[in-house]
Amino acid sequence: MEGFTLILLYLALPSLLFSAVKQILTWRKSLGSKPQFPGPRQFPLLGRVHDLPRYSLWLKFKEWADIYGPIYYTRVIDQTFIIVSDEKIAEELLVKRGHIYSGRPQIRSLIRHKEGPTYSALMDRHDIWKAQRKWAHAAVAEAYKHHFYGHVEREMRRYLGLLLLDPSRFLDYTREYCGRVMSRLAWDDATQGRANGDSADTTLHCMSVSGPITNTITPLWHLPAFANPWYRYEVRREREQRDWWLSNFRLAKDRMRRGELPGDTWAYRYFEQVKKEGNGDLNQTEEQEVFASCMIGFLNLVGVVTISGPLKFFLMAMGLHPEWQKKAQAEIDKVCGGRMPTIQDYAALPTVRACMKETVRWRSGVPLGVPHQAERDDEYRGVKIKKGTVVLACEWALNRVPSRYPDGDHFRPERWLEPGWPTYQEPLTRYPNFREGQAMHSFGWGRRTCLGQNLVDDETFVFAAAVLWAFDLAPKVCPRTGEPIPIDTQATNSHVILEPSPYKLDIKVRNAERGGQVLEGYREVMGELRL
Structure with missing residues (x-):
């Protein structure tokens, strides 16, 4: 089935183009300004989807946590992720601000x-x-x-x-x-x-x-x-x-x-x-x-x-x-x-x-943690977190x-x-x-x-x-x-x-x-x- 993927990707080009336009508009709005969490370099359209393993993904997240610290940012196509590997940060976001971060992302x-x-x-x-x-x-x-x-x-x-x-x-x-x-x-x-x-x-x-x-x-x-x-x-x-x-x-x-x-x-x-x-x-x-x-x-x-x-x-x-x-x-x-x-x-x-x-x-048994989604815009440590952002408290790293x-x-x-x-x-x-x-x-x-x-x-x-x-x-x-x-x-x-x-x-x-x-x-x- 996956050998068919390239052909299907071409068929999916309209959706990819729509995602690209959304990202360009987002980048234009954010030019010049606001503080961001650290994280790996993001590539146009793809984010980091090209080097994220489909198996044992938690090992990659732990590798990045060792480089970028206990809270960092990454993106996969049109989905933004914040990865947490510190219990206090996870508690501040997912418990104390549970009224904001208790949604579930679309699987x-x-x-x-x-x-x-x-x-x-x-x-x-x-x-x-x-x-x-x-x-x-x-x-x-x-x-x-x-x-x-x-x-x-x-x-x-x-x-x-x-x-x-x-x-x-x-x-x-x-x-x-x-x-x-x-x-x-x-x-x-x-x-x-x-x-x-x-x-x-x-x-x-x-x-x-x-x-x-x-x-x-x-x-x-x-x-x-x-x-x-x-x-x-x-x-x-x-x-x-x-x-x-x-x-x-x-x-x-x-x-x-x-x-x-x-x-x-x-x-x-x-x-x-x-x-x-x-x-x-x-x-x-x-x-x-x-x-x-x-x-x-x-x-x-x-x-x-x-x-x-x-x-x-x-x-x-x-x-x-x-x-x-x-x-x-x-x-x-x-x-x-x-x-x-x-x-x-x-x-x-x-x-x-x-x-x-x-x-x-x-x-x-749950090395990635179970994802939470921001139900509205928020700010943490001076960084804006947009509605829809997925927050993962990575168990393997924790x-x-x-x-x-x-x-x-x-x-x-x-x-x-x-x-x-x-x-x-x-x-x-x-x-x-x-x-x-x-x-x-x-x-x-x-x-x-x-x-x-x-x-x-x-x-x-x-x-x-x-x-x-x-x-x-x-x-x-x-x-x-x-x-x-x-x-x-x-x-x-x-x-x-x-x-x-x-x-x-x-x-x-x-x-x-x-x-x-x-x-x-x-x-x-x-x-x-x-x-």
């Missing part, structure tokens, strides 16, 4: 995402966004009070059993585990877990710089439909995703009417609210059903992609750092003995939490500020456990965590902060503790050379939210007794989980 290859109701995290701040965010916040908070009703632990027992039976498929099982937890919470249908993970991955591809070329060479999007394969694909993909969510919603509604839908699902919570508003028979317009199915469907989807990547990076980190694997296992054995850890062991396992927290710092994260390129869980490190906090029964405290910027900023910290905290802790309780992890050894097969820790799918590229691990049960316990736990949940 060119997604259709109407700013208007809604499909993807609440990608909408502008309007009534649809407010209603969906308010509902999702309350739904997640209520589920957290019950530690997500035990679904995390039950799905973990299934996961451990699968890992024991076929460890070579650990990457597939990890994403499916996240998908099953979310599908169970949303609709009471964990069998949707794999499809949920695949749908999330495809959506991320379409919204990423590494995805359709129309996300970077945006004028191509304006080609007529017959010459625009990216547009045609997106129309079909979004329609299929919405239809899938709507089908799940209607199936759950039928179960609710029959009294068969469990009360520990988000669908049940929604239908109960509809009943309390006086609609006892749950008859709704299609518009109302689409609104609700997208609200629950997106909450379901985003809980897969934000967690599966960190879990896969955690497995990688443990395989590459056996000294920390052993420290965490010793802590688990002391506290849990012969039983699988649960969320009730949280306070007693700070080393496990530190290894997980450091994984997310070392290999951020996580490597030397004064905050010494030796930032290396995996150092002790930074969360030992006094003297800038990120250390007491008491260790509470810190480190993903709910509060140091280095919470991974979840975003201000009014667009992710709502899922509590879910991430529970799910990643149970996963990390249970896997290390049951298994030893190490790099796979090449059968021909006898040497460990190298793992490229920076090889990823380069989506907005990352998963590592496939890699190999040697995963072995720690001993025969532990293997028997894993199988027993798997048998216990087989009857109650829809496998």
Whole structure:
């Protein structure tokens, strides 16, 4: 498809010409005058689109941050960017001025995402966004009070059993585990877990710089439909995703009417609210059903992609750092003995939490950060920031500020456990965590902060503790050379939210007794989980 790009660029010349005229007019207005943030040299028409990599873009942004400082400016064709790599600056702009910098930029290859109701995290701040965010916040908070009703632990027992039976498929099982937890919470249908993970991955591809070329060479999007394969694909993909969510919603509604839908699902919570508003028979317009199915469907989807990547990076980190694997296992054995850890062991396992927290710092799941857009003109440090400017707090750079994260390129869980490190906090029964405290910027900023910290905290802790309780992890050894097969820790799918590229691990049960316990736990949940 991309071999066709040059021809399509010629077809897109009218849009490029329009962009050029806009830029010339902008330059004429700004001649002579105003202070600007530093940044790389900008070229006519292109800005810096010619040397921005479509993969691992965060490395380029970190390179420029080292040259131009903690806040700098760049441009891609007709879109202006301000890149931030300092927590205080990010807080000043995205938190203290959140009333200005809480918009979302247009992702060119997604259709109407700013208007809604499909993807609440990608909408502008309007009534649809407010209603969906308010509902999702309350739904997640209520589920957290019950530690997500035990679904995390039950799905973990299934996961451990699968890992024991076929460890070579650990990457597939990890994403499916996240998908099953979310599908169970949303609709009471964990069998949707794999499809949920695949749908999330495809959506991320379409919204990423590494995805359709129309996300970077945006004028191509304006080609007529017959010459625009990216547009045609997106129309079909979004329609299929919405239809899938709507089908799940209607199936759950039928179960609710029959009294068969469990009360520990988000669908049940929604239908109960509809009943309390006086609609006892749950008859709704299609518009109302689409609104609700997208609200629950997106909450379901985003809980897969934000967690599966960190879990896969955690497995990688443990395989590459056996000294920390052993420290965490010793802590688990002391506290849990012969039983699988649960969320009730949280306070007693700070080393496990530190290894997980450091994984997310070392290999951020959102290394670019999630973009904010200025909703009106502003001024910062004497520099005019125009409405529509995209502000990116680059996580990869933030996580490597030397004064905050010494030796930032290396995996150092002790930074969360030992006094003297800038990120250390007491008491260790509470810190480190993903709910509060140091280095919470991974979840975003201000009014667009992710709502899922509590879910991430529970799910990643149970996963990390249970896997290390049951298994030893190490790099796979090449059968021909006898040497460990190298793992490229920076090889990823380069989506907005990352998963590592496939890699190999040697995963072995720690001993025969532990293997028997894993199988027993798997048998216990087989009857109650829809496998």
